Amino acid sequence: MINLKINNIEVSVPEGTTILEASRANGINIPTLCNYPDLGIKAECRVCVVEIEGRRGLSTSCSTICEDGMVVKTNTPDVITARRTITQLLLADHDVDCPSCPKNLNCELQELANRLNIVDNPFDHVEFPQPVDEDNPSIIRNPNRCIKCGRCIEVCREVQGIDVLEYMGRGVSEAITPAFGRKLNDLFCTYCGQCTSVCPVGAIVEKDDTDLVFQAINDPSKHVIVQTAPAIRVSLGEENGMNAGTVVTGKLVSALRALGFDEVFDTDFTADLTIIEEGNELIQRITTGGVLPMMTSCCPGWINFAEQEFPEILPNISSCKSPQQMFGALAKSYYAEKIGVNPKDLFVVSIMPCTAKKYECKREEMQVNKGIQDVDVVLTTRELGKMIRQVGIDFENLKESEFDAPFGITTGAAAIFGATGGVMEAAVRTVYEVVNKEELKSLDFKGLRGLDGIKEATVTLGGQEVKVAVCHTLSKARILAEQVKNGTSPYAFIEVMACPGGCIGGGGQPYGTVNKIRSKRIDATYNVDKDMPIRKSHENPAIKSIYENYLEKPLGHKSHHLLHTTYTSRNKN
Amino acid sequence: MLEMKLVSKRCGVIDPLSIKDYIDNGGYKALAKALADGKEKTISEIQASKVRGRGGAGFPLAIKISSVAKEIADVKYLVCNADEGEPGNFKDRYLMENDPHGMIEGMVIDAYLTGATKGYIYIRGEYQKAQKIVETALEAAKNANYLGKNICGAGFDFDLEIRSGAGSYVCGEEFALLESIEGKPGRSRVKPPFPTQKGLFGKPTQINNVETFATIPVIILMGGSEYQKIGTPTSTGTKLVSLCGNVRNKGVYEIPFGLSLREVIDKLGGGVDGGHKIRMVQLGGASGPIIPESMIDLSIDFDHFDVFSAKAGSGALIVIDERADMFEILQRIMEFFVHESCGKCTPCREGNLQLLKIINRFVEGKGRKSDLETLSILTNVMKNTSLCGLGQASPTAIISTMRYFPDEYEKRLAKDEM
Numbered sequence: 001m002i003n004l005k006i007n008n009i010e011v012s013v014p015e016g017t018t019i020l021e022a023s024r025a026n027g028i029n030i031p032t033l034c035n036y037p038d039l040g041i042k043a044e045c046r047v048c049v050v051e052i053e054g055r056r057g058l059s060t061s062c063s064t065i066c067e068d069g070m071v072v073k074t075n076t077p078d079v080i081t082a083r084r085t086i087t088q089l090l091l092a093d094h095d096v097d098c099p100s101c102p103k104n105l106n107c108e109l110q111e112l113a114n115r116l117n118i119v120d121n122p123f124d125h126v127e128f129p130q131p132v133d134e135d136n137p138s139i140i141r142n143p144n145r146c147i148k149c150g151r152c153i154e155v156c157r158e159v160q161g162i163d164v165l166e167y168m169g170r171g172v173s174e175a176i177t178p179a180f181g182r183k184l185n186d187l188f189c190t191y192c193g194q195c196t197s198v199c200p201v202g203a204i205v206e207k208d209d210t211d212l213v214f215q216a217i218n219d220p221s222k223h224v225i226v227q228t229a230p231a232i233r234v235s236l237g238e239e240n241g242m243n244a245g246t247v248v249t250g251k252l253v254s255a256l257r258a259l260g261f262d263e264v265f266d267t268d269f270t271a272d273l274t275i276i277e278e279g280n281e282l283i284q285r286i287t288t289g290g291v292l293p294m295m296t297s298c299c300p301g302w303i304n305f306a307e308q309e310f311p312e313i314l315p316n317i318s319s320c321k322s323p324q325q326m327f328g329a330l331a332k333s334y335y336a337e338k339i340g341v342n343p344k345d346l347f348v349v350s351i352m353p354c355t356a357k358k359y360e361c362k363r364e365e366m367q368v369n370k371g372i373q374d375v376d377v378v379l380t381t382r383e384l385g386k387m388i389r390q391v392g393i394d395f396e397n398l399k400e401s402e403f404d405a406p407f408g409i410t411t412g413a414a415a416i417f418g419a420t421g422g423v424m425e426a427a428v429r430t431v432y433e434v435v436n437k438e439e440l441k442s443l444d445f446k447g448l449r450g451l452d453g454i455k456e457a458t459v460t461l462g463g464q465e466v467k468v469a470v471c472h473t474l475s476k477a478r479i480l481a482e483q484v485k486n487g488t489s490p491y492a493f494i495e496v497m498a499c500p501g502g503c504i505g506g507g508g509q510p511y512g513t514v515n516k517i518r519s520k521r522i523d524a525t526y527n528v529d530k531d532m533p534i535r536k537s538h539e540n541p542a543i544k545s546i547y548e549n550y551l552e553k554p555l556g557h558k559s560h561h562l563l564h565t566t567y568t569s570r571n572k573n
Numbered sequence: 574m575l576e577m578k579l580v581s582k583r584c585g586v587i588d589p590l591s592i593k594d595y596i597d598n599g600g601y602k603a604l605a606k607a608l609a610d611g612k613e614k615t616i617s618e619i620q621a622s623k624v625r626g627r628g629g630a631g632f633p634l635a636i637k638i639s640s641v642a643k644e645i646a647d648v649k650y651l652v653c654n655a656d657e658g659e660p661g662n663f664k665d666r667y668l669m670e671n672d673p674h675g676m677i678e679g680m681v682i683d684a685y686l687t688g689a690t691k692g693y694i695y696i697r698g699e700y701q702k703a704q705k706i707v708e709t710a711l712e713a714a715k716n717a718n719y720l721g722k723n724i725c726g727a728g729f730d731f732d733l734e735i736r737s738g739a740g741s742y743v744c745g746e747e748f749a750l751l752e753s754i755e756g757k758p759g760r761s762r763v764k765p766p767f768p769t770q771k772g773l774f775g776k777p778t779q780i781n782n783v784e785t786f787a788t789i790p791v792i793i794l795m796g797g798s799e800y801q802k803i804g805t806p807t808s809t810g811t812k813l814v815s816l817c818g819n820v821r822n823k824g825v826y827e828i829p830f831g832l833s834l835r836e837v838i839d840k841l842g843g844g845v846d847g848g849h850k851i852r853m854v855q856l857g858g859a860s861g862p863i864i865p866e867s868m869i870d871l872s873i874d875f876d877h878f879d880v881f882s883a884k885a886g887s888g889a890l891i892v893i894d895e896r897a898d899m900f901e902i903l904q905r906i907m908e909f910f911v912h913e914s915c916g917k918c919t920p921c922r923e924g925n926l927q928l929l930k931i932i933n934r935f936v937e938g939k940g941r942k943s944d945l946e947t948l949s950i951l952t953n954v955m956k957n958t959s960l961c962g963l964g965q966a967s968p969t970a971i972i973s974t975m976r977y978f979p980d981e982y983e984k985r986l987a988k989d990e991m
């Protein structure tokens with residue numbers, strides 16, 4: 001242990017602890033800006049400086065390791081002046097358009113200025129206007145609000161391994177931008193949105209589509225329905241001031257009804273449907289010598305990544321649409337027919353943890369009726385939070401209610417789609433029983449759960465040992481995709497999720513998503529599963545009924561038309 | 574004689590393109606001696622000389638060599654900082670253009686002592702002539718087996734390569750320089766770890782400037798105890814100074830530490846031209862303090878320069894006579910730093926621009942009273958919190974002029990602010 005003094009308090013910390021960590025562990029909350037849990041130490045913003053006896057100048061507490069006998073002061077006049085001055089410098093070179101910024105009241109710079117009691121600024125505003133990039137359906141980059149903390153670069157490079165953002169220029173004309181100042185959609189951006197999740201200010205945000213939804217709701221000629229992804233029910237609580245990991249399924253349904261949606265449905269239904277189609281596809285590939293390993297197709301960030309960087313392995317990707325798009329396709333065919341509404345007048349909204357879904361719903365392949373999007377608008381968890389606040393719903397005190405039929409009866413297998421490993425576990429539950437014609441002894445595949453980057457398991461199918469793998473983050477996906485491309489993959493089936501932790505850690509989830517919070521959302525996800533009366537997709541009676549009444553059979557003609565899709569090489573080199 | 578030519582003794586005497594000339598004038602004898610004496614004795618000679626780095630901070634050279642020597646790694650690097658970008662400084666260029674083998678010999682000896690097998694000479698992009706001369710010298714040294722495999726049959730290998738800068742001032746900062754060699758944008762790193770532990774490509778790295786390496790052969794041939802008699806007790810040996818500005822005989826002079834600034838300006842520099850009077854002198858270059866004429870009896874050594882936050886190691890002396898407008902000088906300096914800040918840390922990226930904006934007002938006689946307080950706060954914050962030497966030192970000229978020429982600031986306040 002290392003013994004030191006912080007603000008005259010004797011502190012004992014393990015070797016390798018930074019002054020920032022040691023201070024926080026002892027109730028001294030040093031402000032930070034470029035620092036983000038789970039990401040590396042950058043020490044660029046210099047906001048977290050402290051005074052260390054015997055050292056010249058001030059030291060950044062985020063990057064300075066505690067030493068024996070150190071005497072640290074975190075609140076001397078010099079320290080306070082430095083933090084205030086640095087924050088004022090940042091504010092002078094920042095579009096201080098707070099009231100009209102999407103990050104208003106959710107902005108770390110604003111919070112810092114407030115905390116440091118900054119009420120004026122001696123520095124002149126820096127005029128260096130740069131164009132805003134809104135040329136893609138998912139993400140808006142406004143460099144005029146950027147404070148150059150570098151978090152977005154780091155998450156894109158280190159976590160996702162995509163690396164589309166970089167510092168350009170230097171000094172005050174330094175900017176964070178896609179290479180050569182191009183637009184995100186000119187490059188290999190997958191729209192995963194992890195950059196929007198870590199940006200401390202409003203420089204990278206999801207495209208806000210809430211007004212489109214309000215318009216549709218208020219349009220009497222539209223029948224407006226909504227589907228909610230499995231991961232929303234374990235994260236929306238945070239948007240409304242509740243603890244991470246609170247399950248809010250019933251309140252979510254009530255809130256959507258209160259917002260004025262005509263019917264509130266559950267994407268879990270089409271998650272179950274995905275398992276049936278994808279499970280059968282896997283069995284077919286294994287038994288007929290099809291292309292293996294098969295890779296999942298639920299995650300649009302992953303699909304973008306594969307189409308852009310691994311066109312060679314597109315035949316390995318399941319032809320199943322994602323649950324969101326299966327829902328959209330059924331809504332604009334089966335459901336529209338059933339309620340007698342022209343698909344043109346049916347408006348389908350998705351609540352997703354994801355920014356890439358905004359791109360996915362605009363794909364030309366996702367139109368059962370030519371020229372009409374199956375899913376009209378995708379909102380992130382954060383956007384739904386905004387709508388709830390805008391209309392003044394007291395979320396925490398809402399009564400719980402149930403999803404509407406026919407897309408409301410779901411299983412535990414669908415619920416776990418939101419966590420990394422969940423799709424695989426759900427698939428195994430079904431494929432095992434279908435192939436082996438015997439009941440699984442335990443439904444819990446603990447080895448497929450949790451935040452390890454790549455997880456493996458072996459399943460016995462028809463007397464054969466089959467290896468499966470699960471990965472999350474695109475840097476891990478790249479490793480498994482390389483193996484597939486090289487023909488060295490030892491697996492039969494691979495689940496890929498682009499975001500760390502899976503959808504519960506998606507780019508559209510509430511701000512402040514760090515591993516601690518991811519774990520809580522994951523725990524909540526498996527609690528939802530545990531409490532469900534049915535935990536296997538093939539036992540969902542509503543799924544059985546839709547095959548009987550409409551789809552006929554898995555991988556059948558109708559399924560093929562509605563529930564399956566194709567992929568295209570989109571190599572941008 | 575005020576001058577004392579040890580490191581620069583061959584400059585202007587030999588043909589820098591001829592290794593034969595260098596050898597005929599005592600070149601590569603120090604290497605032979607070091608190889609004969611062995612590592613331990615050679616390091617102890619350097620230690621006895623008390624020589625300090627000639628780049629800026631004045632870190633004792635023997636400590637640096639020893640710490641790299643004791644590091645265990647599959648590869649260690651030696652890097653020569655020849656990115657002399659500090660305005661007013663041109664002594665390393667002088668050495669490279671006139672006696673490139675002095676630096677190379679120093680590096681070969683150093684590699685022998687530290688176990689470094691690969692070295693880079695990072696030469697400022699604008700120094701095209703120096704790059705060509707050093708390139709020729711490296712070629713000759715390789716052919717003569719002073720570089721390459723089994724150097725002089727002593728059983729050690731060392732290779733040297735030139736890396737050209739691309740015009741960035743901050744690449745003279747050691748971490749930014751290492752990043753640049755690695756092919757990345759020149760931006761400083763968080764320390765620790767220091768280069769001696771984790772430097773170039775994450776390997777133990779010794780980084781010193783041209784003059785420091787060129788001093789090593791001098792020390793070895795003279796002996797550490799003799800060398801340390803030159804100069805002052807804490808700043809031993811000789812120093813190359815770049816004398817420029819409003820002075821008659823501009824140029825590079827090698828002097829023993831301890832001479833006064835006035836002696837150098839008046840006796841070596843021949844005083845100010847045109848019968849004008851010295852008003853102020855900037856020490857060390859654009860990032861150094863500006864002191865008034867009344868203080869130029871100052872001794873040139875690390876301790877006395879340190880009082881003013883000046884870097885004696887860099888050796889630039891810029892003489893300014895009474896014709897110059899102080900604020901125009903500060904304006905040029907700040908324009909330079911605004912242009913050269915890498916942008917990585919907030920105080921330097923944003924601070925230099927704000928300093929310039931304020932100084933611009935004083936140039937026009939429109940200073941605000943509140944500017945004085947803002948200047949004093951901001952300069953202090955930049956000095957205390959910037960990531961690397963650039964932002965820590967860029968406000969030095971303003972800090973020093975506010976201290977020594979407060980009246981000038983008062984005179985340039987806007988009329989309604991007085």
